[in-house]
Amino acid sequence: MVKHLRKPEVRHPGMRQNSLGLTRRDYEGSMSTLCAGCGHDSITSAITQAFFELEIPPHRAAKLSGIGCSSKTPAYFLGESHGFNAVHGRMPAIASGANAANCDLIYLGVSGDGDSLSIGLGQLCHAIRRNVNLLYVVENNGVYGLTKGQFSASADVGTKSKRGVENRQRPIDPVLLALSIGASFVARSFSGDKAQLVPILKAALTHKGFAIVDIISPCVTFNDHESSTKSYVHTRERYHEVVGADFVPPAEEITADYDAGATEGIRMHDGSLVRFHKVEENYDPRDREAVYEYVSQLQNEGEVVTGLLFIEDSTDDMHDILGTVDTPLVDLPMERLVPGSDALSELMESFR
Amino acid sequence: MARSGLDRTNDFAFKIGTVNGTGSASANGLLMQAIFRMGIPVSGKNIFPSNIQGLPTWYEVRVSRDGHMARTPRFDLTVTLNPTSVEQDIAEVVPGGYVVHDSSWPLDESLRREDVTFLGVPMGQMCVEAFEGARTRILMKNILYVGILAALLDIDTEVVKGLLREKFERKPKLLDSNFLAVKMGYDYAKEHFEPPLPLRLEAMDETGDCVLMDGNTAAALGCLYAGATVAAWYPITPATSLMDRFQAFCEGYRKDPETGKNLYCIIQAEDELAAIGMVLGASWMGARSFTPTSGPGISLMSEFIGFSYYAEIPAVIFDVQRTGPSTGMPTRTQQCDLLLCAHASHGDTKHILLFPADPSECFKMAVRAFDLADRFQTAVFVLSDLDIAMNDWACPRMEWDDSYEHDRGRILSSDQIDALDAFHRYLDVDEQEVATRTLPGVNPKGAYFTRGSGHTKFGGYTEDSDEYVEVVDRIARKIAGSADSLPEPILVSRPEAQIGIVAVGSSDGAVREAIDRLAERGVQADYMRIRAFPFHDSVGAFLEDHDPVFVVEQNRDAQLRSLLTLETNVPQERLVPVQYYGGLPLSADHVLDGVLPHLGELGEGGEGEERAGGAAAKAAVDAGAARPKVGAS
Ligand SMILES: Cc1ncc(C[n+]2csc(CCOP(=O)(O)OP(=O)(O)O)c2C)c(N)n1
Ligand code: SF4
Numbered sequence: 001m002v003k004h005l006r007k008p009e010v011r012h013p014g015m016r017q018n019s020l021g022l023t024r025r026d027y028e029g030s031m032s033t034l035c036a037g038c039g040h041d042s043i044t045s046a047i048t049q050a051f052f053e054l055e056i057p058p059h060r061a062a063k064l065s066g067i068g069c070s071s072k073t074p075a076y077f078l079g080e081s082h083g084f085n086a087v088h089g090r091m092p093a094i095a096s097g098a099n100a101a102n103c104d105l106i107y108l109g110v111s112g113d114g115d116s117l118s119i120g121l122g123q124l125c126h127a128i129r130r131n132v133n134l135l136y137v138v139e140n141n142g143v144y145g146l147t148k149g150q151f152s153a154s155a156d157v158g159t160k161s162k163r164g165v166e167n168r169q170r171p172i173d174p175v176l177l178a179l180s181i182g183a184s185f186v187a188r189s190f191s192g193d194k195a196q197l198v199p200i201l202k203a204a205l206t207h208k209g210f211a212i213v214d215i216i217s218p219c220v221t222f223n224d225h226e227s228s229t230k231s232y233v234h235t236r237e238r239y240h241e242v243v244g245a246d247f248v249p250p251a252e253e254i255t256a257d258y259d260a261g262a263t264e265g266i267r268m269h270d271g272s273l274v275r276f277h278k279v280e281e282n283y284d285p286r287d288r289e290a291v292y293e294y295v296s297q298l299q300n301e302g303e304v305v306t307g308l309l310f311i312e313d314s315t316d317d318m319h320d321i322l323g324t325v326d327t328p329l330v331d332l333p334m335e336r337l338v339p340g341s342d343a344l345s346e347l348m349e350s351f352r
Numbered sequence: 353m354a355r356s357g358l359d360r361t362n363d364f365a366f367k368i369g370t371v372n373g374t375g376s377a378s379a380n381g382l383l384m385q386a387i388f389r390m391g392i393p394v395s396g397k398n399i400f401p402s403n404i405q406g407l408p409t410w411y412e413v414r415v416s417r418d419g420h421m422a423r424t425p426r427f428d429l430t431v432t433l434n435p436t437s438v439e440q441d442i443a444e445v446v447p448g449g450y451v452v453h454d455s456s457w458p459l460d461e462s463l464r465r466e467d468v469t470f471l472g473v474p475m476g477q478m479c480v481e482a483f484e485g486a487r488t489r490i491l492m493k494n495i496l497y498v499g500i501l502a503a504l505l506d507i508d509t510e511v512v513k514g515l516l517r518e519k520f521e522r523k524p525k526l527l528d529s530n531f532l533a534v535k536m537g538y539d540y541a542k543e544h545f546e547p548p549l550p551l552r553l554e555a556m557d558e559t560g561d562c563v564l565m566d567g568n569t570a571a572a573l574g575c576l577y578a579g580a581t582v583a584a585w586y587p588i589t590p591a592t593s594l595m596d597r598f599q600a601f602c603e604g605y606r607k608d609p610e611t612g613k614n615l616y617c618i619i620q621a622e623d624e625l626a627a628i629g630m631v632l633g634a635s636w637m638g639a640r641s642f643t644p645t646s647g648p649g650i651s652l653m654s655e656f657i658g659f660s661y662y663a664e665i666p667a668v669i670f671d672v673q674r675t676g677p678s679t680g681m682p683t684r685t686q687q688c689d690l691l692l693c694a695h696a697s698h699g700d701t702k703h704i705l706l707f708p709a710d711p712s713e714c715f716k717m718a719v720r721a722f723d724l725a726d727r728f729q730t731a732v733f734v735l736s737d738l739d740i741a742m743n744d745w746a747c748p749r750m751e752w753d754d755s756y757e758h759d760r761g762r763i764l765s766s767d768q769i770d771a772l773d774a775f776h777r778y779l780d781v782d783e784q785e786v787a788t789r790t791l792p793g794v795n796p797k798g799a800y801f802t803r804g805s806g807h808t809k810f811g812g813y814t815e816d817s818d819e820y821v822e823v824v825d826r827i828a829r830k831i832a833g834s835a836d837s838l839p840e841p842i843l844v845s846r847p848e849a850q851i852g853i854v855a856v857g858s859s860d861g862a863v864r865e866a867i868d869r870l871a872e873r874g875v876q877a878d879y880m881r882i883r884a885f886p887f888h889d890s891v892g893a894f895l896e897d898h899d900p901v902f903v904v905e906q907n908r909d910a911q912l913r914s915l916l917t918l919e920t921n922v923p924q925e926r927l928v929p930v931q932y933y934g935g936l937p938l939s940a941d942h943v944l945d946g947v948l949p950h951l952g953e954l955g956e957g958g959e960g961e962e963r964a965g966g967a968a969a970k971a972a973v974d975a976g977a978a979r980p981k982v983g984a985s
């Protein structure tokens with residue numbers, strides 16, 4: 001019998017607080033029920049950290065997911081945020097509707113490679129196309145964890161399942177897919193590299209528009225064996241960071257002493273700064289075509305390309321495109337929405 | 353030219369057969385509107401193909417001084433302008449009727465009938481002579497037949513001209529050519545046919561309190577007045593125009609005066625799975641949200657509909673029914689989604705359904721649907737159909753009471769949340785069967801995790817039998833208990849009624865007419881029009897009180913009867929199915945054809961002779977497939 005487990009409420013007096021007076025603990029959720037060592041749990045921890053560091057009031061965030069081991073994780077962070085565990089592959093629709101109704105919240109969607117690239121592929125593509133203001137995390141393990149290890153659409157050619165079956169279908173790569181259909185923020189990281197992941201998540205949360213972060217997240221139970229390309233060992237071996245990111249919040253920027261020439265940065269719409277550390281000299285994370293070519297070439301060579309791979313600074317999100325008011329629609333009183341009796345009788349005359 | 357001594361003034365039907373895409377819709381609308389403005393009860397049925405250009409299309413107009421608005425399959429006059437349908441058009445006219453045709457080309461002699469009068473007008477030729485350009489000539493030919501009919505049927509030409517003036521206020525050139533076309537048709541008919549025909553119109557005062565509107569427009573208006581802000585959809589006939597009209601109303605009434613920005617958000621989704629997901633996301637967030645669709649869309653939405661039911665998220669779904677199964681006949685009407693919607697999604701589910709019978713009810717029920725969805729925190733379906741949604745109906749004006757308070761249901765404010773020890777999403781503290789909900793972003797104490805997986809009354813995940821059962825049992829009680837809050841059935845009683853009839857939605861007009869015609873034969877019927885599911889207690893009582901009860905519906909499998917059998921204690925044999933599912937709007941003939949064979953001696957009294965005319969053959973063809981299969985005992 002699985003129960004909703006609450007974590008014991010112990011507070012260490014020395015715990016660091018953010019400006020809201022909240023500790024990292026206040027950004028946690030209930031106890032994880034995933035397998036020990038599952039990559040998804042590390043991502044949960046990075047998400048918790050990112051929200052804590054960004055000092056987001058938890059109730060001003062909404063966390064959404066589909067179905068899968070990965071999609072269970074929103075229960076394990078942000079216990080004071082509303083959560084929505086939707087149906088399999090349909091989180092983008094829920095996120096789009098929720099965002100349409102209330103543009104003021106911070107939206108985080110968590111999905112798996114099965115949830116995103118098979119059953120939910122259409123919804124993912126269309127959420128990108130609408131440019132919904134949402135951080136979309138793919139916890140990518142190459143398999144369907146929750147249904148016991150079938151290959152997902154992200155499994156690489158030649159990968160063998162735990163039972164020795166070889167995958168011969170070409171993968172759908174979420175990064176290349178997102179680049180090709182116009183996502184405005186595309187990154188890849190690894191559940192085992194928190195130092196890289198947390199700043200990427202922070203930048204993605206600050207980005208206005210659709211931000212997708214594909215995170216290699218090994219499934220220790222079904223896909224961490226030798227012939228897997230989504231295992232801890234393989235990922236570490238072929239790990240290739242092309243561009244790292246630092247996230248500098250608006251307030252800190254003035255005081256911090258940056259060597260402006262040495263690193264490039266991009267200004268986010270809230271005034272914060274994302275600085276790039278480019279490992280590759282000529283890499284430009286703003287050149288979509290070049291990024292696509294570069295990433296696909298390295299991937300063909302078997303590299304796991306990571307980093308804040310692409311960012312487009314000023315884009316119109318769903319609300320800009322649809323021309324909705326700045327006030328969240330949920331905050332509009334009925335008086336502003338209902339035209340009233342006079343308008344109706346007048347209107348009736350035109351149907352005579 | 354009189355066919356019989358009977359007075360046919362304001363009591364006849366005519367039909368216009370044209371080619372889809374040739375612009376006849378505006379001419380037909382003009383005719384309808386002119387008759388409507390003459391104060392005469394009128395109904396129009398657009399019988400159109402699932403195609404953009406080229407296939408046959410018909411517009412049927414019925415005028416009825418008695419106010420019978422249902423379709424009639426008997427046409428006293430036809431205007432036949434489509435070579436592909438001319439044979440059928442001529443065959444369908446009742447003996448003694450009239451055929452108006454384009455005599456620019458000789459009519460195939462084999463199509464001539466002795467028992468009808470042919471009125472040839474060289475319409476094509478006249479338009480070639482009077483107008484320039486192929487498109488204009490085609491369009492003006494439509495207006496020309498308006499003129500011909502105005503003369504033949506005695507339509508008030510001042511009314512016609514007035515309508516044209518309103519329409520082409522800013523396009524004087526078009527107005528001139530329209531006027532000319534009307535005049536040409538009118539004059540030709542005057543000169544050659546000694547009008548008016550015995551089928552004539554005479555001004556009445558019966559439509560003053562009415563508007564001429566289609567159900568989708570009315571439903572869209574309801575959504576506007578319900579305060580809906582987020583609408584998501586995927587285009588599908590016959591639901592599309594609902595969203596088109598909502599968009600148009602929003603552009604008129606929902607702009608922020610300062611910024612010009614939208615006080616609404618319409619998302620054209622990638623499919624219906626996404627559309628309903630967006631509705632749930634928006635409703636969960638606290639907006640009023642809806643999606644219009646038709647049967648195929650409901651099939652796709654099913655998984656999320658179950659989510660709405662179990663996680664208790666409001667949603668308003670308009671199912672504008674069309675002919676199924678599968679793609680079926682997309683431009684034909686049916687009431688074929690009753691069972692689908694009542695139990696949409698896997699697992700034990702049961703949903704609230706509303707059945708509007710005309711556009712006025714589409715408006716009222718749309719507003720009501722949002723209140724009910726919020727009140728009961730669940731999906732509410734408004735089941736209209738193509739006939740209601742896409743045809744213009746003369747129906748009561750819609751009204752709004754400014755003191756109306758929308759029922760947003762049990763949503764806690766931030767202060768109310770603060771006052772609680774703890775918030776638990778599904779805890780039924782006061783035995784109202786509906787728990788309180790909180791909206792995201794309002795108060796950290798109100799946070800909860802919405803899930804479609806097993807949950808306890810506190811909102812937590814569970815796989816425990818008792819905890820699961822506790823929640824689903826409450827939901828069952830909640831939905832069952834909603835019956836009293838739904839639109840109550842409408843009962844039309846007659847003294848000493850011998851039989852009962854029940855129906856829903858757009859069957860109403862045909863049933864009422866059939867009841868009148870039964871009365872002419874000496875058979876008295878009580879009638880109950882059910883307006884919502886789960887059924888009100890009075891539904892079961894009505895069935896108990898009548899034997900037999902005819903259940904009239906527009907589907908093959910007697911879906912309403914099945915629901916009645918499932919939900920009441922009435923023995924199945926008592927409910928006699930009367931079905932028509934050929935896709936055309938229901939007519940009184942269909943109802944009578946289903947009822948009469950079961951009445952034995954009771955139904956043998958003769959009908960008015962006028963009604964027993966030669967069109968019976970056609971009526972039998974229409975109804976042929978729909979004969980009841982289960983005999984009444
Ligand atoms: C409509 C539907 N079909 C199938 C399933 C069964 N199912 C649950 S999770 C899952 C795959 C999840 O894979 P992924 O998104 O990669 O998540 P992971 O468990 O690997 O984190 C499937 C097929 C379902 N829940 N719903
Ligand atoms: S099965 Fe795999 S993905 Fe699921 S919890 Fe276990 S390790 Fe994680």
Ligand SMILES: [Mg+2]
Binds near residue numbers: 114140141142145
């Ligand atoms: Mg997976």
